[in-house]
Amino acid sequence: QVQLGESGGGLVQTGGSLRLSCAASGRTSSTIAMGWFRQAPGKEREFVAAISWNGGTTIYADSVKGRYTISRDNAKNTVYLQMNSLKPEDAAAYYCAACQRTSDCAGGIVRSWGQGTQVTVSS
Numbered sequence: 084q085v086q087l088g089e090s091g092g093g094l095v096q097t098g099g100s101l102r103l104s105c106a107a108s109g110r111t112s113s114t115i116a117m118g119w120f121r122q123a124p125g126k127e128r129e130f131v132a133a134i135s136w137n138g139g140t141t142i143y144a145d146s147v148k149g150r151y152t153i154s155r156d157n158a159k160n161t162v163y164l165q166m167n168s169l170k171p172e173d174a175a176a177y178y179c180a181a182c183q184r185t186s187d188c189a190g191g192i193v194r195s196w197g198q199g200t201q202v203t204v205s206s
Contacts, residue, residue, distance in 0.1 A: 085109035085181040085195045092177060092200030095169055099204075103164040105179030105197055117155060117162040118188030121175035121202075128178065132164060133188035142185050147173075166202070174204040 091103040105117065118133035132153040133142045141153055152165040162179060179197035182188035 085111060085115065087179045087181060087195055087197035089177065089179045089197045089200040092202045094203045094205060097169060097171060097204055097206050099169050100165070100167045101169065101202060103166070103177055103179075103200060103202075105162040105164075107160045107162065107179075107181065109195075115194070116182045116185045116188055117153075118180045118182055118185070118193070119153060119162075119164045120178045120180055120193075121173075122178070122199075123172075123175040126175075130189055130191060131177070133182065133185040134162065135185050140185050142189050169202075169204045171204045171206045174202055176201050 086108045088106045095101050114136050116135050119131040120128050121131050122128040131144050131147055134153045134155050138155050150168045155162045176199040178199045180193040181195040182193055
């Protein structure tokens, strides 16, 4: 079992940037794919981005392509989500996820979830 803990959420103005972090712990934390999801009030949780265990493959939702960048540092067991050009519609609770592979993350097949971190975007 992989344990995940997110940080870095907060309030930002439209057009601003934030970087989320997800610290992973557990025996296989450096050998699994990791992803980010988000859930806005009244909406279903949606896939945002995923990265393979070695960082060689990344996948993004169309809504964030070109604005968000997912990366990982296996030496620190940490995954990052750099969010630029933020829009009000990006506001949500962001969740870190551990998956067997990036395609699993994209398909919502998640092994472990973090507790979430809130991102608020003011217009």
